[in-house]
Structures are given as C-alpha cells and as structure tokens.
Amino acid sequence: MIARLRKFFSDLGERFWVLPALMVLCGILGAVGVVHLDRSGVVPEWLIAGPWLYNGGATGARTLLGAVASSTIGVAGTVFSITIAALSLAAGQMGPRLLRNFTRDRGNQFTLGTFLGTFSFSLMVLRSVRTPSEGEFVPHLSLTISIVLAFVSVGTLVFFVGHMAGRINVDTVIELVSLEVRSGIARLTTDHPQPAVPDPSIWNGADIVSDARQGYLQQLEGDGLADWAAKHRTAIRLLVRPGDYVFPGAAIAVMIPLVDGAEAAIRDATALGAQRVSSADLEFALRQLVEVAVRALSPGINDPHTAMSVLDRLGAALCELEGRHLGSGVFLRQDRPVLVVPRITYDGLCDGMFNLIRQNAAGSVAVLIRILEVLVSAAGVETVAERLDTLQRHAALVLDDATRSVANPDDLDDLRQRHHAFMSMRRHGPAGPAVAQA
Structure with a gap:
C-alpha cells in the first residue's frame, strides 16, 4: 500500500496540470472572496475615490475585465502552441524521454497557471458587475486586483520567453539531468557498508x-x-x-x-x-544522459561537443560515488536475510554510462579521447580495487575500438597516450599523469 501511495504522489508531482489547476482554483476562490469584501462595504469611500483603486463605472468595468480575460487566455494559447513546436524540435535532437523534464518544470506550470488564474479571476469578477439598470454594483477592489494580475501576466510572459529559451538549450538540459543523477546518488547510496549478499x-x-x-x-x-x-x-x-x-x-x-x-x-x-521513473532507479537518469550523447553522435546531428559535455557529467557522477556504497539489496531481520533484491553494481553503472557512447563514437577521436580523460579523472579519486578494475576494463575497450576504427597514426598515438596516462594513474595515483608525461 505504501508503494502505491508513493507511486500516486510521484505521478501527481509529474503531472503538468496540477499546479495550473490549483492556481485556477485560487483565482476562482479569490475572486469570490474579494467580491464579498466589495459587497460588505469594508473598502472606504475615500480609498475608492483616490488614485489607487479603479473608480470608473460598470460599463468601463465590464470592458476592462473582458479585455483582461480575453487577452490572457489568448496569449496562453499562443505561447504554449509555440512551446509545443519548440519541444518537438528539442525531442528530435535530445530524445523524447527528456520531454518529461519540460512538462514537470515548475516555471512552465507557473506560467500557464498565472494566465489561467488571471482569466478565471477576471471572469468571476465580471459576472458580479451590475449596471444602473440592473442595480448598480462595481467591485472596485476586485477590478484593481484584476489590473494588477494583468501586469503580473505581462511580466510572466517575459519570464517565460527567457525561461524556455534556456530550457531548450542542450547544455541546460544536460545540467538538469545531471542534477537528477546527483540527487539519485545521494538518495540511493550510503556511507555505511551494506550487508553481504547470501550464498x-x-x-x-x-x-x-x-x-x-x-x-x-x-x-x-x-x-x-x-x-x-x-x-x-x-x-x-x-x-x-x-x-x-x-x-x-x-x-x-x-x-x-x-x-x-x-x-x-x-x-x-x-x-x-507504464514507464520508468528515476525516484528509485539510478540507471534511468543515467540513460537519459547517455541518450543525449548517442543522439548527438548520430550522422544526422554529428555534434561531438554535446557528447563530450555528457561525458563530463558522467565522470562527475563517478567521482561522487567514491566512498559511497551501492545498496546490496539485502534486508536483515535479527541478523537473518529475509529479503534479497537484485542490486545495481558499479560495473553495471559503468557499462550503462560508457558502452553505448563508445560504440557510437567509433572513429570520433575527440569523443574517445574524452572518455579516456574522464576515466583518468575517476581513477584519480577512486580507491576500491574492484572499481578501478572496472574503469581499466573500459579504458582497454576504448583503446581496442580506436585501434580498429582510427586510421590516422597521430590520432591513434594521442589515444595511446591517454590510455598510458590512465595506467599511470592506476599505478601511481594522482601523480600518475605527470609520471606518464615524464
């Protein structure tokens, strides 16, 4: 039952409509409450006659509220139509699985909620305005708040344009996913040794x-x-x-x-x-990063710099794993294993990080060199022999692929030098690259 509740709240947190729906509800309830204040006579006459509150008639009030409501709902539709087109282009370059990072983005949700909340507030206030023939009533405070919300919507529109321009930038997307990886490492690893897996x-x-x-x-x-x-x-x-x-x-x-x-x-x-989530699955966030790199290495895009940016984040993730223990999946009760869950291993994580990128980077010297440099950096902070063996295995795989796919002798020498630097790091520690150069 607890697992189902976690799934429910996790799914609810990723739904795009939740925050806008709450802001629409706040707009409706806020309009009802403020109109009630206007009807109760709490707002003094001297304030209504002053320059700070709306002090026009019912006809002007209806025109003003209608303009605010129609403009906000129109702008909301136009802006998000353009957003869908931009996301379609981004999905083609970075992968459709990353679209969930856009839909659950609070900035996008807040923008839509602001427009729809302003629309709802203005519409609810509009229904309370009465002309002299209907028994005149003009909610001065409510109209003033509607004007303020209109200016807030203008500011939100400016924010949204800049926000989306940054969000569809590939480096920003990579950084956002890498933050998710770091969060997963902090959440799913521990500083304490884990129980041994039973025979x-x-x-x-x-x-x-x-x-x-x-x-x-x-x-x-x-x-x-x-x-x-x-x-x-x-x-x-x-x-x-x-x-x-x-x-x-x-x-x-x-x-x-x-x-x-x-x-x-x-x-x-x-x-x-129906789909994987990253809340309890560290490999999923890593695969999102890898997908960006693999798409960048495809012949249609051919962007090795993006792949190198992904490799930098993967190297940072390996460095953050230093000194932390991956869960063994063993649950003890009275020192007896009562539940064993398949565990994710360091070897499996490295395979998920580097295999696809290496296989798609055949012939791309810059990317293969960057893989070796990342492995050198990870080996410089890692102290566990089994993990160093895993890093060395991937370094050897890169050199083997380069030997078969790189035709230029000078490029191949560069790769061999990086591999030699890794082996020196393995033998001599952080001073290894300097020893290799000597």
Whole structure:
C-alpha cells in the first residue's frame, strides 16, 4: 500500500496540470472572496475615490475585465502552441524521454497557471458587475486586483520567453539531468557498508511466485515486505529491481519456504507503471544522459561537443560515488536475510554510462579521447580495487575500438597516450599523469 501511495504522489508531482489547476482554483476562490469584501462595504469611500483603486463605472468595468480575460487566455494559447513546436524540435535532437523534464518544470506550470488564474479571476469578477439598470454594483477592489494580475501576466510572459529559451538549450538540459543523477546518488547510496549478499545456494529448492501484472517496477516498499517475511518466517528473493519490466505470468520472486499470501504481500509492496521513473532507479537518469550523447553522435546531428559535455557529467557522477556504497539489496531481520533484491553494481553503472557512447563514437577521436580523460579523472579519486578494475576494463575497450576504427597514426598515438596516462594513474595515483608525461 505504501508503494502505491508513493507511486500516486510521484505521478501527481509529474503531472503538468496540477499546479495550473490549483492556481485556477485560487483565482476562482479569490475572486469570490474579494467580491464579498466589495459587497460588505469594508473598502472606504475615500480609498475608492483616490488614485489607487479603479473608480470608473460598470460599463468601463465590464470592458476592462473582458479585455483582461480575453487577452490572457489568448496569449496562453499562443505561447504554449509555440512551446509545443519548440519541444518537438528539442525531442528530435535530445530524445523524447527528456520531454518529461519540460512538462514537470515548475516555471512552465507557473506560467500557464498565472494566465489561467488571471482569466478565471477576471471572469468571476465580471459576472458580479451590475449596471444602473440592473442595480448598480462595481467591485472596485476586485477590478484593481484584476489590473494588477494583468501586469503580473505581462511580466510572466517575459519570464517565460527567457525561461524556455534556456530550457531548450542542450547544455541546460544536460545540467538538469545531471542534477537528477546527483540527487539519485545521494538518495540511493550510503556511507555505511551494506550487508553481504547470501550464498545463492540457500535458494535451492525455493518455490516460485508469479505475478499476473505487467509494467515497469516503479516503487518497492522493501522494509514492509521484509517485515512481512520475518513475521511469517520465510525468505524472499525478488527477481526484479526498480526499473525492470515485469512480464505477465512470469516469476517475480522465489521464496523458501512458501507461505500463503505471498503473492498478495508482494503485490502490496510493489507498484508498477507504464514507464520508468528515476525516484528509485539510478540507471534511468543515467540513460537519459547517455541518450543525449548517442543522439548527438548520430550522422544526422554529428555534434561531438554535446557528447563530450555528457561525458563530463558522467565522470562527475563517478567521482561522487567514491566512498559511497551501492545498496546490496539485502534486508536483515535479527541478523537473518529475509529479503534479497537484485542490486545495481558499479560495473553495471559503468557499462550503462560508457558502452553505448563508445560504440557510437567509433572513429570520433575527440569523443574517445574524452572518455579516456574522464576515466583518468575517476581513477584519480577512486580507491576500491574492484572499481578501478572496472574503469581499466573500459579504458582497454576504448583503446581496442580506436585501434580498429582510427586510421590516422597521430590520432591513434594521442589515444595511446591517454590510455598510458590512465595506467599511470592506476599505478601511481594522482601523480600518475605527470609520471606518464615524464
């Protein structure tokens, strides 16, 4: 149940319409409240007769409110039509999966909410205006607020143009996704050592638990499922982790011994969806960055500088992983493993970061050199031998690909020098590049 609630609130936070809808509701309720103040006579006559509040008649009030309402809704439609066209071009260059970063952007949502909220406020005030033949009533305070909201809408329009111009810039998009990667690293890693993964032999003879649902595993309430397993004196090994696709009727877990209600317990502790999300899936945010680089390396775009910018962010992510432990996926109760979830490994993260870029950068000397430079920087801060072995494996893969795809001997020498710098970094630490140059 907790996993489903997390999924619900996560989905709600990414919906484009939520903030605009709340601002429309605030506009309607605010108009009702301010009109009530106008009717109650709280606003003194000397203030109405002064220069700060609207002091015209009912006909002018209706014209003014109609102009504000029609102009704001018209501008909202025009601006967001242009935005959709700009996003279509951005999706073609950077990938359609990055469009969710535009739709959940609070600046875009606030802009639409401002226009629609002003429209709603003006429309609600307009319905309360009465001419002398109808029993004259002019809500002076409400009209003044409507004028102020119109000027706020003008300022919001200026903000939105600059905001969108920055958001469709590829470097800005890369930085936004890299911030998501950093947030995922801080959230999904820990400074403390994790429990060791139990020997696979303990699952010999385990019973299979299948699931009739299908979709990506978006949320997992591991502690709740571990408590359930400990209470029923069983052990569960999930076969999928957040980000994996669950196939209908396929095995989702094995458990020993089998306990009644296991399928319901797993169903309550997991939430599936039609797409991957980054809240519990570090690989997803990394794949968004990689997709930008791979598209930049395609023959139709051919933008190696964008790929190099992505590699810089990937290197920064590897440096931030130094000293932090990836979750082992083992949940202990009374020092006994009761739940084991497939874990994401450092080796798997590096494969996801570099394999696709390296494979699509064959022949692009600048990008291959940048991969090696990033690996040198990551090796300079990393101290775990297994992780250094992973970085060395990727450095060797880059050199092997370059040997086959780079024809120019001078370019190949540059790549070999970068690889030599990596090996010197591995042997001598941060002083390694200077040793390599010597």
